[in-house]
Amino acid sequence: MSFDLHINGAAQTVDVPSDMPLLWVLRDILGLTGTKYGCGVAQCGACTVHLDGAPVRSCLLTVAAAAGHHITTIEAIEQTEAGAKVQQAWLDEEVIQCGYCQSGQIMAVTALLQNNPHPTDADIDDAMAGNICRCGTYVRIRKAIHRAASQDA
Amino acid sequence: MRKWNRTQGEGLSPPTRRALLGGVLAGGGGFLLSAFVPGLPLIRASKAQDAVTGIVFSPNAFIRITSQGGVTLIMRHAEMGQGIYTGISMLLAEELEVGLDQVSVEAAPADPAYVDSVAGEEETGGSSSTRDSWVPLREAGAAARMMLIAAAAEQWGVPASACTARHGTVFHHASGRSTSYGALAEAAARQPVPKKITLKSPTDFTVIGTSPRRLDTKAKTNGSARFGIDVQIPGMKIGCIKACPVKGGHLTGYNRAAALAVPGVVDVLTLPDAIAVIASHMWAALKGQEAAAPAWDYGPNAHIATTDIVARMKAASEQSGVTALKTGNAEEALKRAHTRIEAVYELPFLAHAALEPINTTLHIRPDGADVWVGTQVPGRARQEVADATGLPPESIAVHNHLIGGGFGRRLDSNSIGQAARFAKQVSYPVKLIWTREEDITQDQFRPYYYDRISAGLAADGTISGWHHRTTGSAVTARWYPEGMQNGLDPDAVEGAAQTPYVMADQLVEFVRDEPDAVTTLWWRGVGPTHNVFVVESMIDELAHTSGQDPLALRKKLAAHQPRAIKVLDEVAKQSGWGRALPVGHGLGIALHYSFQTWAATVLEVAVEKSGQIRLIRVDSAVDCGPIVFPDGVVAQIQGGLIFGLTMALYNEITLKNGQVEQSNFHNYRMMRLNEAPDIRVHLVPDPDAEIGGIGEVGTVAAAPALANALFAATGKRLRRIPFAKQFSKVDASL
Amino acid sequence: MMFRLKDWMTGVASVLGCVFYCAAFAQGNASDAHSAGAERIKQGEYLFRAADCAACHAEPGGTKLTGGRAFTLPFGSIFAVNITPDKKTGIGDYTDEEWLKMLRSGVGRGGKHLYPVMPYTAYTLMSDEDALAIKAYLFSLHPEHAAPPRNQLSFPFNQRWSMIFWNWLNNPDKRFKPVSGKSAEWNRGAYLTEALGHCSQCHTPRTLTYGLSSKAYAGTVQMGWRAYNLTSDPNHGLGGWTDEQLKSYLATGKASGKGPASGPMAEAVEHGLRYMTPEDITAIVVYLRSLAPIAEGPVVQSSLKVQDKTQTETESRGQMLFVQACAGCHLPDGRGRQSEWAALAGAHSLSDPEALNLIQVLREGTSLETAQGRVFMPGFTKTYTAEELAAIATYVTAHFGGSNVAVKPSVFKN
Ligand code: FES
């Protein structure tokens, strides 16, 4: 089936099964491999992208459900104000270890800051607990979120 | 080819694998001239890499400078998050006199040039003492610098000693002349390789000991970093592998027509014990696998349960084993001890559960092959593919990639051999992926250990007799059989045979018992993660039983180790040891020396009335000798602690009917951000000591510090991992 | 004795729910597609789905209708039989008469009494034509030689003749007769609901001997799952649902503002209801609408009730766990994100004072094949402690259902 997708500001048409999760459309059809596969069951958050600005787990979001919505992936998040701020804070705090989870982490944080520019620790807990980091970068993730939040334009 | 000639360890460490997952300096070095083998630049510094054209100055296997001025460091270590790209680059850059911002990093191909001279193969990990990197990699940089300076001096007609190099440029101060490395590349290539290499004095270091921005992180913030799973090759198909759920079973049938009927599926390939559905994308492969509905004969292990495995280990543990260490007479000392504790400690099978699942991309042709994979052992990877295909190893190119978490998993290359046996059945390139479920159920697990330990205390509070018998699988026997020492697996007793403490009468034994239905492998922290839990818990038991403060007892027993006292004092101060705590809270301490690093860790825990465990805070004082990359050390301790605490609270792999019962993160649980403790790392380096590893140190400390804190909080001694369910009022009674 | 019989019946009851595992459908034999009976076979396949046969008779983990699925009861195990036309191990030797007798009186070939795991007290209402169409469909399948394991029941439950008394009490052995004065649509709905869908088997409370009580469709509990009140009562039953919500729920397993179907109901949708024509779904709705109201069972949730964040310590622990493992799909506000099936808002289970179905999905997970792919939730008992799961359930009911249910950890004990 053919689906019209708006990904990172560009219109794309893909011809794929309707139940195909967006994750695989991004990675295998469109070559946007920044979005990662970690679990396939919405437990790890590595596949997080934005659907109309809200974080979603692309591993369980079907292409049919994504069609017609605005999708943003890690490849384009620097074009958002919050995203660029988060990326910079991530570098400044040296959050990243293996990096495999970090696309998802950055997407989750960006969505958080877009809705809530000054999150409390409790807000961070709620927004970020769904994203696993096997390397254990949590301490720095929290610090980097506070740093990004403190750098208002 | 695989010459396992492990050096004896220094100090307390036993002769075994060290810094397996690598501190920033883990891994060996070799200073070898080599033909330049082009690879793929994975990480680029801010300056774009020049196209590799024209003259290339490549004085050794680790450095390549083009006449356009591009400086590339060829990295023979795999970057798994431990910061090794940065750490090793710092060593090279320090002596080469280039800024880290001037260099690109490229993964080394499988090539004899990158063979670790001690380990006998290419490996990222503790195959050799960390000193092997510390000196030779700096020498590699220094040699190149000397050749560049010599080239400039020759051009200018001045003595080389009158020239200096800084930030990729050679200067002659007297005349004010300067030339960039790029301009000198051609001339430098003609210079003889220096016979005597002078290294900088540590006081002149400008890179080592600083915390520069990591080289690999920028690409990891914008999705451009390429992990093995991200490989895309023209004409490539994507396949999804499923192996028999029971080890030792085989495929008996599958519905080929149904799989091929799934749109996008192009092929179904089989091995005696596995099936791979190949498609144009992963979703089709997954659907195809479901449709193929493979049927299995589960074979001889079809009825194995963890309880059977443990029952056999328990029986085996009743007999004495191979002696790893014997001093004095433990038996006699125990008899005359004032207090005596006998205990059994158990540690479960563990999966690595790195966030990037196993994957391998291959293109196998009649005359050669390309392999794109993230591996800690590129040489083995190549050999696996050669064995699977019959191709000569020289015709196989291994393109190493960033690894989304290693933790020991990528020290194994069997999955690459499996992938090659599938890929050789087709002519096109194919990326073969394990699902998360496959990654967990088909992992090679950290062994289950069944440890019996008896320890006595004399009336004066010192140890009187220590008998530790560990029973479990010998990973060494499978992974490098030459490392076995008359039936002893040195890894299985690492951290047990050499404790930080005075023990006059000590007996440490190993009983080898290989579990059915399970293959075992290295896991972050290796031997010490196992043994330090047992030893440090036992020391705590002795302290409490004899009414001594756990910190005081450790200081007393390790009084002969000044670095131990230093980290203990530091952690006591930083954690506020002895401070008043709210009800239900407890502080636990653990001391260890492993991977040539000393660490003392204090953990504060709270146990709620419901039995819920809350981690409050961890303080860790670390002395890893001289520090190359301080922030990297801190990050590794933080991450290592989370890794170890996750295991200690939640993780175990269990089998029923020969099949692994865990499959994904809903039943193999990972610690989350909202339960992670505050972690404070206190560095107390010793510049004159040997360089220590750090990747595994935090993991080692986690379980004993937590077990001891839980005891302090509740009076309940946990001798079995994982802990969380044991505090449940309902689960614990199961 | 009576006490034990009741226990047994309760066990049987639990499997009357029939459907706890996924099973896919066997495909018809394509070569028959052009034969004269093709139309009948097609009709039989439709009816086979409407009667939800595959849920029990598909091989465990597979698609062939070779049976073998175990129904584990407190006193032993019963295994679903092979219903492919294999002569030795399947139904290949059944004559039409024997087939009808089996479906109606629970007496199989050779006079063997079936245990009422098989819902013949409902199937008995089926017309001859429909019953035989199902048989025609099954006979069009490839015969598979596969003998299910022998039942393992202890005395006296291994005595099939004891079923005679049960049948005498509980099996009406009558065909469905259209009710005059009711519309054709209503009658079609009644037939689908009663004879084929055997909805009452789960949704009607049982008598002491495990027959259906007179409180038709008042809701009851089957093997730990709550089958809700389907009567037209506005507070306890379906009275507050719109037709659209009901149709959507039956046809897809979800309805906006009503949450998703889970557990046995999800399987009823997956194996049966989602194949029904829109006309038949509407007919079922028309029939359900006519059920006399009975004010029993948990009150229906009218809308999402999000309470203030943290109340008790248990709830805040529950929230902490919810954001870790649940919110990825359900969203912190319970509105669902990955799919409409993840929307918790308005789910009846959130206002169940015993939170039964919530407990069940946390324990066992749930799965549903939909037109947009499989939606599922795994069970979480392996790694989360009983106290943690209880905290999640307590938080979810308090936070999204507005009820004060202190779920006990012990319900999560394996
Ligand atoms: S891959 Fe989607 S949440 Fe893990």
Ligand code: FES
């Ligand atoms: S950085 Fe490795 S999983 Fe998060």
